[in-house]
Amino acid sequence: xxxxxxxxxxxxFSTHAQPAAIPASPKxxxxxxxxxxxxxxxxxxxxxxxDAEKLLGRKMKLKEKLAFKAFQWSIKKGFYPAKSSDKSxxxxxxxxxxxxxxxxxxxxxxxxxxxxCAILAIIFGNQAKKINPNDxxxxxxxxxxxxxxxxxxxxxxxxxxxxxxxxxxFG
Numbered sequence: 001x002x003x004x005x006x007x008x009x010x011x012x013f014s015t016h017a018q019p020a021a022i023p024a025s026p027k028x029x030x031x032x033x034x035x036x037x038x039x040x041x042x043x044x045x046x047x048x049x050x051d052a053e054k055l056l057g058r059k060m061k062l063k064e065k066l067a068f069k070a071f072q073w074s075i076k077k078g079f080y081p082a083k084s085s086d087k088s089x090x091x092x093x094x095x096x097x098x099x100x101x102x103x104x105x106x107x108x109x110x111x112x113x114x115x116x117c118a119i120l121a122i123i124f125g126n127q128a129k130k131i132n133p134n135d136x137x138x139x140x141x142x143x144x145x146x147x148x149x150x151x152x153x154x155x156x157x158x159x160x161x162x163x164x165x166x167x168x169x170f171g
Contacts, residue, residue: 045075088132094125094141101148111155114148121145 052068053060060068101117104110125142128135 045072047072088128088135088138090124091128091132091135091138091141094121094123094128095137095144096141097121097124098141098144098148102144102151105148105151105155111152115152118145118148118152121148 049060049065049068097117098121101114101121104117105114121141122145125138125140125145128138129142132138
């Protein structure tokens with residue numbers, strides 16, 4: 001019962017925490033002059049490791065330095081993914097072409113059209129992934145294109161083996 005009461009009180013008092021606020025007027029933090037206190041990402045992007053160590057008040061370990069540099073690199077490359085309303089037409093096209101490619105692979109006489117559709121799905125999918133790396137439709141198009149090409153090569157190999165053996169596997 002004491003444990004339950006302890007965790008209940010801990011939870012009850014921890015939910016009333018005050019949100020942190022960015023001070024508007026001070027231009028220095030821990031003796032370091034901020035270039036623009038309103039945009040902290042632009043400040044972090046140009047910060048040196050020495051400045052970060054001053055801000056922390058201690059020396060950073062190697063892992064922390066590497067993580068800091070990786071974070072700076074991700075800010076420079078574009079920290080935020082593209083908006084969801086910015087759906088790329090190429091990603092949608094890649095997914096449709098991938099579906100058409102894998103579906104036409106199993107239809108006789110249309111399996112020849114599966115290869116160009118799969119190649120176009122891979123191309124459009126990779127172009128859309130360069131624009132937005134989190135585009136699920138582009139990823140699906142690329143995966144379906146490669147699966148179609150793999151199944152086509154497998155079917156072609158089986159057909160060639162069957163034809164070269166004289167077709168007498170079962171008799």
